[in-house]
Amino acid sequence: MRGFKALLSTTALAALSITAVAGSAAADDSIIKDRRIGFVLNSKAMAVYQTADAKAECPNGFNDGPREQFVKFFPEGTKRTVADTQLKYEQEWWNPTTDASWEPQPFKEPAGNIGIGLNLDGKVGPKDFTSPDGEKGIDNQLYRVIGCIVGWRGPEGQSRHFVKSYQQKFDYNRTMFEITDVDSLTDDNDVTVTLYRGRDPLYSNAAGDFIAGGSQRIDMRWGKQFIYTVKGKIVDGVLITEPKRVTMPESTARGVPKMDIHEWRLKLKLTETGAEGLMGGYIDIERFYNALGQNWGTHHRSYGQESLPSEYKALYRNADFAPDANGRNTAISAAWDVKFSQVYIIHPAQQVAAKGDKGAAAEAVPAR
Amino acid sequence: MSTYIKGSVSALLRGSAIAVVSAFALASCSAPTAEGTKAAAAKPAAEAAVSKTAEPETAGSAKRLRLLSQDQYLNTLAYVFGPDVRPDAYFPPAQRTDGLLSLGAAKAGVTPTRMEVYQKAAQTVSALIVDPKRRDFVITCKPADEKKSDRACATKVVTEIGRLMSRRPLTADKRDAFVAQAVSAADKLNDFYAGLGVALEAMLVSPNVLFVTERSEADPKNPGQQRLDAYSLATRLSLFLWNAAPDDQLLKAAETGEIQTPKGLAKQVERMLASARLDQGVRAFFDDMYAFDTFNALSKDTAVYPTFTGQALQDAREETLRVVVDHLIRQNGDYRDLFTTRETFISPALAAIYKLPAPPAWTRYEFPEGSQRAGIVTHISFLASHSHPARTSATLRGKALRELLLCQPVPAPPANVDFSAVENPRPGLRTTRDRVGFHLENPVCAGCHKIMDPMGLALENFDSAGTFRLTEKGALIDASGTLDGKAFKDVIGLGQALHDHPAATSCLVKRAYSYATGSPTTNTDRPLLAYFNTRFSEDGYRVPDLMRTIALSSAFSHVNDGTQTAPGKTADASSKSASASN
Structure with missing residues (x-):
């Protein structure tokens, strides 16, 4: 296939030389330069299936957060020490267990079998969800953990809001990918997708909307750990990548600034201005939990009614990947709603041009 | 107060x-x-002085209060x-x-x-x-x-x-x-x-x-004859070349009277042309000549052109001024090549419109050979500032090219003009060329539009924000046109036609002399402008040389009260003579 593409490319070049003006005009017009197009992540949120009043998926209401649990554990009227209350409760955060008896009341997992995500294992298992448009085998067991926690629900749950906000405003989290060997954004059964970390702010207009046409330099100094290449295909305008274990930047307030994802993949509707759809994979529970604990203060968790100890237990209860020596799964399937803006990715050779002289710049920043 | x-x-x-x-x-x-x-x-000034043409005798320029x-x-x-x-x-x-x-x-x-x-x-x-x-x-x-x-x-x-x-x-x-x-x-x-x-x-x-x-x-x-006093001459020079008041050295040259001698004046002019402050002067002149003050009130419909941000607006003006300074001053290039050069500077905000990658900050860039981007008329500055907020205008663009680049005034539209044909075009008219076709069919409109639309339509491959497009509403855009009898098939041809048009250089000369002296030119100035044009041509259309020629001219330093004509000539005679020579 690649050989055929190369042939096509050569043929195309020959045609260009014959009709130089028309060809160059087309180059002026096209977003795809040199059979490449880049996209930068501008919005990421855990995929949570929601109905308007939440009664379908959370018929028993939402889970308790730290405030509610604290009151239930330590009702007023009894004199207690700090060590017996606040510190005791806090140690459950930092030394969590899977002991279900700790819960002051049963944890509320979403009801029903509708969920958003991707079929990661290619199977239809008993715990798998069915997507709202009817696709079976959806692997998103994380939804069973977070689906009825206020902080993870849209549009402005605490964790949902801040994860997205930090992803947008901190360049550290600048996740992007470039599709190469691409001939069409509608159908191309052999493309290469490379993940990078960018170095620059997202490009937005005066209204604050993230827009296409920005440029991103690749972080080649500290970001090599985030570079991965996978194969993919475009079918009816939807990019689907093959699975790959990747590490992605995810820095929030503090703590662990990256996220490991097994069997990571993308399923995105592509246009010349952006890409939108789902990202899926399995995340390590301990890593995920540690990041949650370190990144977000109790005030976030309180307003979001998110109890970390309860989440920990639910994570292991629903884990569906990477069993340890004892056969216990240590990772859980997850999905993210993601949006990307089209962006021009500047490769290192081009980055030199920014500082270089006229000749170097002209050569190194071509219309690609 | x-x-x-x-x-x-x-x-x-x-x-x-x-x-x-x-x-x-x-x-x-x-x-x-x-x-x-x-x-x-x-x-050097000595070399510049060698010319087959001598400055015609004039009554000088008007003495102004401004x-x-x-x-x-x-x-x-x-x-x-x-x-x-x-x-x-x-x-x-x-x-x-x-x-x-x-x-x-x-x-x-x-x-x-x-x-x-x-x-x-x-x-x-x-x-x-x-x-x-x-x-x-x-x-x-x-x-x-x-x-x-x-x-x-x-x-x-x-x-x-x-x-x-x-x-x-x-x-x-x-x-x-x-x-x-x-x-x-x-x-x-x-x-x-x-x-x-x-x-x-x-x-x-x-x-x-x-x-x-x-x-x-x-x-x-x-x-x-009256000449500017030394301080007035110093100020006129400084405003012309630096767009600022005279510096200490120039005032000293005025105090000593050195500036009133040919050698002393030439020394100061050379010093000023060699100064980094010349950039300011050249930028100010071209910003004025190209009417970039329109950017102060320019806006685009961001729903239609999301990439045309406030930053893009500022950068569009800056891009062209950077090209002007770089080409004319740094490279000492031919003024006419401004209409054909593919060299430019891009910023991230402009790159989004040009559909190009760009690192942070300004970067030199050369559009590839064969690109439809060549010359300043394909810059976002010209394309966006002479368009409507949500659509292009072949008429506005053509008018701007005529008036700003060729100094050919276009009469104002009649007060009762009916814009409905372009505001609410008939269905099925997909391209701008289709929609403004009636301009050239209706004799009442055609008189003026035939000098604007054929030029403006050559820019139709660029939308109102300046983004390149091959089609409009699905129809392939025809960007062919003519400029004063010279036909071209696209905007590259338009740039070449502007490059070769004698009015492009004579327009610059006229504007530069007016700008330098602070007065509009009149018919009596025609022999003088013809002289400047000849010198400009002899100098290979180098703008610093033109500025030198003007600054050292007798007309620049001699003044009248604004009503006088060249010695020995009436205004009419002077005008006829100049017309004949042009």
């Missing part, structure tokens, strides 16, 4: 200060700003007090006259509102000058006691700053009046610097600072 001033003692003093002015030199600011070795100065522009004021402040002394001043714009805003400066009045803007700027500047963090660098003496007045020190400062800001030494009367204000205010406020600030504020809004008053004297070498 009284409505602006609050009830403090200093404010009362300020109120009475406006009418005063005085004189002398600021030694600490006397060094010229960075002077580089530039291609612009590569041609207002200092906002940028001239700010550039002068930056030179005298340092680049960080830059108030947020937004002076009301002048009225564009004969293609240039700078000519409107001779028609401007000073309203109370305008005066308030001047005073606000002056108040900010004077406060910055006497600020403890800055005053030791700007004020060249120290008072014996900071809590008291000091007449000697105040006199020194007023004299030095007054000379630079007023562009000539202050008269003793005006100097003494400012000093008296500084002393009186310092005594009342028990603060030397606060008192000095009051006097400086008054100086900065004084007529001698805000108005450029050209004065003349009899020319001893040419009996019967």
Whole structure:
């Protein structure tokens, strides 16, 4: 296939030389330069299936957060020490267990079998969800953990809001990918997708909307750990990548600034201005939990009614990947709603041009 | 003014200060700003003087009284007090006259509102000058006691700053009046610097600072002719080449009379052309000639053009000015090549519209061979500023090219023109060419539109924001056209046609001479303009050479009262003669 593409490319070049003006005009017009197009992540949120009043998926209401649990554990009227209350409760955060008896009341997992995500294992298992448009085998067991926690629900749950906000405003989290060997954004059964970390702010207009046409330099100094290449295909305008274990930047307030994802993949509707759809994979529970604990203060968790100890237990209860020596799964399937803006990715050779002289710049920043 | 001033003692003093002015030199600011070795100065004056053409005898240029522009004021402040002394001043714009805003400066009045803007700027500047963090660098003496007045020190400062800001030494009367204000205010406020600030504020809004008053004297070498006096000549030169008041060296050349000698004048002109400050002058001229003041009120419908951000708006203007300075000054390039060059500069905001990658900050870029981007008319600046907020306009673009680049005025549309055909076009008319076709079919419209639309339609491959497009509403765009009989198939052809059009260079000459002298040209100037055109051609259309030719011309330094004609000729005769030669 690649050989055929190369042939096509050569043929195309020959045609260009014959009709130089028309060809160059087309180059002026096209977003795809040199059979490449880049996209930068501008919005990421855990995929949570929601109905308007939440009664379908959370018929028993939402889970308790730290405030509610604290009151239930330590009702007023009894004199207690700090060590017996606040510190005791806090140690459950930092030394969590899977002991279900700790819960002051049963944890509320979403009801029903509708969920958003991707079929990661290619199977239809008993715990798998069915997507709202009817696709079976959806692997998103994380939804069973977070689906009825206020902080993870849209549009402005605490964790949902801040994860997205930090992803947008901190360049550290600048996740992007470039599709190469691409001939069409509608159908191309052999493309290469490379993940990078960018170095620059997202490009937005005066209204604050993230827009296409920005440029991103690749972080080649500290970001090599985030570079991965996978194969993919475009079918009816939807990019689907093959699975790959990747590490992605995810820095929030503090703590662990990256996220490991097994069997990571993308399923995105592509246009010349952006890409939108789902990202899926399995995340390590301990890593995920540690990041949650370190990144977000109790005030976030309180307003979001998110109890970390309860989440920990639910994570292991629903884990569906990477069993340890004892056969216990240590990772859980997850999905993210993601949006990307089209962006021009500047490769290192081009980055030199920014500082270089006229000749170097002209050569190194071509219309690609 | 009284409505602006609050009830403090200093404010009362300020109120009475406006009418005063005085004189002398600021030694600490006397060094010229960075002077580089530039291609612009590569041609020595002696060589430039060798030409087959001699300057025709003229009555000189009109003697003017004009207002200092906002940028001239700010550039002068930056030179005298340092680049960080830059108030947020937004002076009301002048009225564009004969293609240039700078000519409107001779028609401007000073309203109370305008005066308030001047005073606000002056108040900010004077406060910055006497600020403890800055005053030791700007004020060249120290008072014996900071809590008291000091007449000697105040006199020194007023004299030095007054000379630079007023562009000539202050008269003793005006100097003494400012000093008296500084002393009186310092005594009342028990603060030397606060008192000095009051006097400086008054100086900065004084007529001698805000108005450029050209004065003349009899020319001893040419009996019967008037020449600009030395300070007026220095100011005219400096505003032309640097868009700022004269520096210390130029004022010294005026004080000694050196500037009134051919050798002395040439020396100063060469120095100014070699200075880094020439960039400012060239930018100001082309910003004016290309009517980039339209960017001050330009906006696009962001729903239609999401990438046309506020930053893109600023950068579009900057891009073309950078290309102008780089091509004309740094590379000493042929002016005509501005219409064909693929070299430019891009910023991230512009790159989004050009559909290009761009690192942060400005970067040189050359569009690839065969690209439809070539020449400044394919810059976002021209394309966006002569379009409607949500659609292009072949007419506006064609009109702009005619008027701005070729100096060919297009008559205003009739008052009863019916725009419905373009505002609500018939269904099925997909391209702009289709929609404006009736312009050329209707004889009433065709008279004017035939000189605009064929040029403007050549730019239809670019939308209102300047983004390239091959099609409009699914229909392939036909960007062919004609310019005064020269047919072309696309915008590259239009650029070449502009490059080759004699009016492109003669337009620049006309604008440059008008800009330099502050007066519109008239029929009597035709022989002179023909001379400048010839010299410009001989010099390979190098703009610094044109600026030199104009600055060293007799017409530049000699003046009339605006009604005189060339010696021995009537206006009509002169006009006919010039027409014949053109």
